Amino acid sequence: MLRTNPAFLHFIEQFTAGNGGGEKVATRSFHTGAKLLHQGDTTSHVYIIREGITKCYIAEDNGKDYIFEFLGKGEITGELEGIGKEKCLCNIEAITPVTAYAVPLALFSWLLSNDLSFNKLLLEEMAIRIRNTCIRTSYQRLYPIEYALLRLLSLEAEQDIVIPKKDMADYLGITIRSFNRTLKELRAKNILDPQGLNIDLSKKQLEEILRRFEEL
Amino acid sequence: MLRTNPAFLHFIEQFTAGNGGGEKVATRSFHTGAKLLHQGDTTSHVYIIREGITKCYIAEDNGKDYIFEFLGKGEITGELEGIGKEKCLCNIEAITPVTAYAVPLALFSWLLSNDLSFNKLLLEEMAIRIRNTCIRTSYQRLYPIEYALLRLLSLEAEQDIVIPKKDMADYLGITIRSFNRTLKELRAKNILDPQGLNIDLSKKQLEEILRRFEEL
DNA sequence: TATTAAACGGGACAATTGTCCTACCCTGAA
């Protein structure tokens, strides 16, 4: 759910350090709520997150948002646009204060053409994203929300982060009302009782979920 | 919906032609219903489709399938597994007779490390897939199925292909019952009347959709 | 402290979608 990519971060740190003082790759800061990329705009930079968490989401015409992932340390954004020369698919918005390396598109292209290790890192990152997206989409579509919600709580507890409730709902593609209702039902069913659900969770996961429950 | 990639096809044709008679890249045939990749298995080859159509889907434990895309001429499969050394994420199943180039994983890796144009083609393909998946997922989740169904009909007519009804339902992530019901409702609403729906479709799209309606 | 606005939780009802089941229509074999 919250993706990070230490290898990518390491790469860009090394690169800027060795790059004549990093004159080409600037660092930019974004306060909570600011957008690194704005859906539909063109971008002149690819960003690699140094610190902080962003949400990556599409805002539909009917006012609803769908969050694809939360991008943290070392994650890249704007790469689709850099590769395909298209307008931004998603909004990338800081949900904590964020600092990011701003890689100009020209440099990004240059790296793609000249740096095999960069290429490889990017390819791997994209493969993982496709994989995750597929798994999640299928799961969310084919199982009751109850399950997806539990899974989300577990992930959140595991990674020890707290995502605002509205964002959790947007990640699941449901309304806050449904989110609250499902939470309540889960509580009523007492998830500590393994009989209540036919989803297999480890002891650890259950504990984490319960801890997260307290806060919601 | 039905993806194709002429550039990729061209690449692999050139490559096998120039490769000492193509001894490393064999061609394999699959009859309708046969699987190029089997979810959960490991694969020793990456396939590039020369002819025919496949469906790419995840089969969940509860017996439901979710189709991500239909892959046609020039599309690659098994690349995620080739990049990440993971087990197959999806099933890739022929829905028409299929012939495909079978690229051994070792060669695939070699191409990744040594052939920049191959690298670029792959990167572009993956970028497009991510883009499509995101758009579709969000749309399907955040709008009524009615809309997604219309869109699907339009695409199908545009590309002049016919997908079995069950596969269309699986692509939308709904049951056949829902599919039929929605079809009927759309007919009742008379989509030729632009007032009936608040989705904007071109004259051409409407015609195509109607033509497709006849067949269902 | 009092006041107001904004955020939150949840009740009631509507709309959507899934499940189950029956009827119908094919097709091939007796």
Place this chain on the structure above:
DNA sequence: TTCAGGGTAGGACAATTGTCCCGTTTAATA
């Protein structure tokens, strides 16, 4: 022709999810 089996359409009901709305809590400010 008749019958069984497989596939398809759709009715009836249940479950899920969304929409609308109101009462409560929280937080900020006079």
